[in-house]
Amino acid sequence: MSGFTLQGILANVYETGAFWLLSLVALGAALAVVGLKNIVHSAFSLVLSFVAMAGLFMLLEADFLAMVQLLVYAGAISILLVFAIMLTRRPEGKMQESNPFGRYALPAGLVAFFLFLAIAALVLRVSWVSGPGVPAASTVGPLAEAFLTTYVVPLEVAAILLLVALVGAIMLAGGGKR
Amino acid sequence: MASVETVFLSGDQWLKNWLFSWGMPESWVFLCTVVVYAVAVLLFVFANVIFLVYLERKVAGYMQQRLGPNRVGPGGIFQCVADALKLLGKEDIIPASADRGLFRLASLLIFIPATMLFVVIPFGREMIVADLNVGLLYFIAVGSTATIAVLMGGWSANNKYSLLGSMRAVAQMISYEIPLAFSLLGVIMLAGSLRMSEIVAAQKDLWFVVLQPVAFITYFIAATAELNRGPFDLPEGEQEIIAGPFVEYSGMRYALFFLAEYANLVSVSALAVTLFFGGWQGPWLPSWLWFVIKVYFMIFLFMWVKWTFPRIRVDHLMGLAWKFLLPVSLVNVFVTGTAIKLFQAMGW
Amino acid sequence: MIGLGHYLVVAGGLFAIGLFGALAKRNAIAILMGIELMLNAVNLNFIAFNRFLAPAQVVGHVFAVCVIVVAAAEVAVGLAIVLGIYRRHLSTDVEHFDWLKW
Numbered sequence: 001m002s003g004f005t006l007q008g009i010l011a012n013v014y015e016t017g018a019f020w021l022l023s024l025v026a027l028g029a030a031l032a033v034v035g036l037k038n039i040v041h042s043a044f045s046l047v048l049s050f051v052a053m054a055g056l057f058m059l060l061e062a063d064f065l066a067m068v069q070l071l072v073y074a075g076a077i078s079i080l081l082v083f084a085i086m087l088t089r090r091p092e093g094k095m096q097e098s099n100p101f102g103r104y105a106l107p108a109g110l111v112a113f114f115l116f117l118a119i120a121a122l123v124l125r126v127s128w129v130s131g132p133g134v135p136a137a138s139t140v141g142p143l144a145e146a147f148l149t150t151y152v153v154p155l156e157v158a159a160i161l162l163l164v165a166l167v168g169a170i171m172l173a174g175g176g177k178r
Numbered sequence: 179m180a181s182v183e184t185v186f187l188s189g190d191q192w193l194k195n196w197l198f199s200w201g202m203p204e205s206w207v208f209l210c211t212v213v214v215y216a217v218a219v220l221l222f223v224f225a226n227v228i229f230l231v232y233l234e235r236k237v238a239g240y241m242q243q244r245l246g247p248n249r250v251g252p253g254g255i256f257q258c259v260a261d262a263l264k265l266l267g268k269e270d271i272i273p274a275s276a277d278r279g280l281f282r283l284a285s286l287l288i289f290i291p292a293t294m295l296f297v298v299i300p301f302g303r304e305m306i307v308a309d310l311n312v313g314l315l316y317f318i319a320v321g322s323t324a325t326i327a328v329l330m331g332g333w334s335a336n337n338k339y340s341l342l343g344s345m346r347a348v349a350q351m352i353s354y355e356i357p358l359a360f361s362l363l364g365v366i367m368l369a370g371s372l373r374m375s376e377i378v379a380a381q382k383d384l385w386f387v388v389l390q391p392v393a394f395i396t397y398f399i400a401a402t403a404e405l406n407r408g409p410f411d412l413p414e415g416e417q418e419i420i421a422g423p424f425v426e427y428s429g430m431r432y433a434l435f436f437l438a439e440y441a442n443l444v445s446v447s448a449l450a451v452t453l454f455f456g457g458w459q460g461p462w463l464p465s466w467l468w469f470v471i472k473v474y475f476m477i478f479l480f481m482w483v484k485w486t487f488p489r490i491r492v493d494h495l496m497g498l499a500w501k502f503l504l505p506v507s508l509v510n511v512f513v514t515g516t517a518i519k520l521f522q523a524m525g526w
Numbered sequence: 527m528i529g530l531g532h533y534l535v536v537a538g539g540l541f542a543i544g545l546f547g548a549l550a551k552r553n554a555i556a557i558l559m560g561i562e563l564m565l566n567a568v569n570l571n572f573i574a575f576n577r578f579l580a581p582a583q584v585v586g587h588v589f590a591v592c593v594i595v596v597a598a599a600e601v602a603v604g605l606a607i608v609l610g611i612y613r614r615h616l617s618t619d620v621e622h623f624d625w626l627k628w
Contacts, residue, residue, distance in 0.1 A: 014205070019528045023536040030540055030563050034547040039556060040333060044280070046559050047326055049540075053566055060533070060577040065569075065590055067315040072594055075322030075355075077562065077601050079348055082329055084555055084605040086345065088612040100552050102621060108549030112542040119538030128530040133582030138311040140372060142584045143591075151588050158595040165599030172606035174613065 019059055026052035039085055039099035047078045061135045064143055183464040186305055215307045219296045227440040228258045234440075234481055241485040268429035276426065277334040284331035285431040291324040292441040299448045300374050302458045302466030313374040314366065317449060318359050321404070324442070325351045328413075331435070332423035343422025346492065347406055347413035353496060354403040357503035361396035364507075364514040365453045378457035387454040392510045394454045396503055401446045402483060403499070405439065409487035412495060447476035533574035540567035554608045554618045558601060565597045 029049035036042045050073040057066035085098075102108075136142050147155045181188075193214060197207045232247065232255065239246025247254030272281055298313040300306040310316050325348045332344020366372060368389060369380040380386075387394045403410040413422040424435045451457060451472040460468035490498075540563055547560025569590045576586025612618050 016528055019532065023532075027536065027539050027543070030543040033556075033559055033563065034543055034551070038277075039553055040277070040280070042556060042559060044326070044330060046562065047323075049563065050566065051323070053540075053570060056533070056536070056570060057573055059528075060573045062573045062577070062587060062590075063310065063312045064315070065573060065587055067312050067319040068591070068594060069566075069569075070319035071315075071322050072598060073562070073566070075319065075325065076352065077598060079325055079329065079352060080601060080605055081555060081559060081562075082326075082333070083345070083348070084608060086333065086341070087609060088555070088618045098553065099556050101550050102552040105550040108546055111549065112546035115545060116538055116542035119541070120535050123531050123534040123538065126531075128578065130530075131579040131581060133580070135577060135581040136584075139584055139587055140312060140315075143587050146584050146588050147591075154588070154592055158592055161599050162595060165602050169602040169606040172603065173609050 015059065018055070022052045022055040022059065025049075026056065037099055040082070042099050043078060043082045043085055046081070047074050050074045050078065062139060064139045183303070185464075186302065186466065219307065220293060222301075223293055223296060223441050223444065224437075226444050227437050228262070230440045230443065230477065231261070231436075232258045233477075237478065237481045238485050241482070262433070265429055265433040270431060271426075271428045273335060273337070273426050275336045277336065280330050280334035281426075282431075284327050284334060285427060285434045287330065288324065288327040288435055288438040289441070291320050291327075292438040292445070294320050295442075295445040296448075298374050299445065300378055300452060300457055301469055302464070305458075305466060306374060309373060309375050311371075311373050314362060314372045314377070314453075317445075318355070318362070321442075321445075322351075322355055324438075328423050331427070335423075335426035337426050340423050340425045343413045343425070347423055350406065350410065350413065350495060350499075351404055353499040354400045354503075357396055357499060357507045358400035358404060360504065360507035360511060361393045361400060362453065363511045364390045364393040367511070367514050367518060374452060374457075378452060378459065381456040382459065385454060385456045390454065390510070390514070392506065393514075394450075396507045396510065397450060397454070398479070400499070400503060401450065402480060403495070405442055405446060405480070407443070407480060408484035409489050410495060411484075411489060412492055443477060443480060444473065447473045447480065450476050530574055530578040533570060533578075537567045537570040537574065540564075540570065552619050552621055554611075554620050554623075555605070557620065558604050558608070561604075562597060562601065565593055565600075569593050 026049050029045045029052060032045035033042045033049060036045065050069060054066045054069040054074070057063075057069055190211070194207055194211060197210055235257070236246040236254070247257035250256040250260045272278055295317055297307045298310055298316050300309075328347050328351075329344050332340045332347070335341075365377065365386050368386060369377040371377060371380075402408075406413050424432055427435060448469075451469065455472050455476075458465035458469040460472075463471075544560045544563030544565075544567060547563060548557050549560075551557050551560065572586040572590045572593070574586075576584065580586070608618055611623065615622065617623075
């Protein structure tokens with residue numbers, strides 16, 4: 001049963017179909033996050049968007065990051081968001097109107113739309129050339145090596161940032177008072 | 179003996195040859211075999227789950243000095259069939275105030291991660307659906323998404339008990355994921371790979387449970403909590419919050435949550451066997467049989483613990499994860515790393 | 527064949543949607559969701575550039591990991607602030623958050 005590796009899957013004709021499917025799901029779910037009126041529904045479509053994006057990472061042969069995306073975004077951050085939603089239910093508790101648009105929805109929409117048009121126009125004007133080399137079969141080893149040699153300072157900074165954020169979040173949420 | 183060993187592999191090869199003989203292009207054959215693998219994994223999961231429901235009640239009866247189910251069939255073996263028929267026949271009740279779409283979706287979503295976990299489990303020699311080079315990480319990542327369905331089910335029922343239960347469940351699962359992942363680090367360091375087949379191969383001479391006893395105990399405790407099984411079954415503590423996240427579910431939808439729990443029990447036991455008990459390796463018997471025997475031994479351990487210890491309190495539960503298991507697993511990682519370096523320096 | 531341009535356009539779309547969410551929504555948690563979408567789009571860009579322009583290296587992955595760390599820290603602190611405000615004023619609506627204004 002081991003004849004088919006992941007690289008084997010990605011090398012064949014399904015890549016194009018998978019790309020279109022995953023990007024449509026990611027974009028559609030992202031639109032639902034913004035458009036839905038019930039914030040719990042928004043949060044769950046955010047999860048769907050994250051999962052589809054993990055699939056896109058897989059297509060880009062970033063296996064480690066795809067798993068981290070699932071673990072951190074779909075498994076932790078979105079859960080945290082849903083938790084926060086449940087802890088901040090309004091007194092009147094109307095979930096149907098819990099995620100309204102603000103006063104600046106129209107200008108914001110225009111800004112976002114024209115930003116997208118500008119990005120797309122710029123991207124499509126450039127004829128991209130692929131760089132030299134082939135991607136590694138597994139990114140775990142090279143990534144570990146990069147983090148523990150060249151990028152050891154960013155790694156440590158990230159660790160300190162996480163620690164500070166952890167302590168700060170606990171203090172802000174009121175855990176430090178008692 | 180050799181034919182028994184490779185019965186599934188030769189079946190796979192026969193299927194591929196048969197499909198090729200129809201003149202199918204390779205990509206179509208690949209698609210067909212993927213479907214066949216998926217069906218095979220699902221069959222394995224369902225067969226085990228149905229047997230486990232029976233086994234749990236028998237083990238519970240044995241532990242409590244009573245007989246357990248013994249009316250339907252010899253030794254009560256068909257009790258599960260009767261239960262399944264009853265659940266199938268029940269009305270599918272959706273509460274009036276529930277968020278109907280999410281309520282329906284949650285009962286289906288719970289099953290997806292539970293079955294996806296089996297993709298990276300090596301069931302026997304070369305019997306693994308996808309031998310990913312991040313296999314172990316895949317297991318942890320996909321396992322962590324199961325919390326979303328629990329939260330969805332608990333929220334959408336619009337019932338205070340189910341909301342409380344699902345929040346308890348999610349808090350518990352997120353807390354215990356950390357010691358679980360850290361306990362696996364020791365094994366990863368020894369094997370030098372996240373690929374399941376290489377982890378199994380690294381245990382050819384010595385099972386990792388001998389080298390990593392602390393990691394195994396940490397894994398066992400954290401996995402029990404991940405599965406929401408006793409003594410950590412607070413999310414569904416019957417005496418406090420009736421049945422936790424699934425109070426409002428009935429009939430087949432309830433059965434799906436129930437089945438997903440047992441599917442997770444199988445996958446967590448299978449991972450324990452792969453990482454600590456040498457996977458499918460063993461003398462005389464075919465590899466897949468060894469695997470099943472070891473998995474059932476692990477499942478028996480989980481059941482033994484469930485029916486032996488009383489449920490613990492919620493603050494003790496969190497304290498155990500953060501103040502005891504996490505430091506212990508960190509120390510284990512440190513000691514393992516030091517030992518590996520030491521052994522390398524001594525030139526072993 | 528799917529090239530770098532495809533991925534960049536998808537990432538641009540996700541970024542624009544996230545920006546729209548962050549600017550147009552009134553619920554503070556929805557704004558955080560928009561920011562998460564934008565950070566994800568940036569990650570997709572990093573990985574796509576890495577895959578097509580320097581496949582043999584993992585520099586883009588290193589950046590993406592740092593972005594994920596920052597996103598996790600940001601969402602934890604952001605939600606703690608939202609919870610703190612909610613506890614005092616029983617609202618998560620940013621148009622009610624005007625206590626710094628005179």
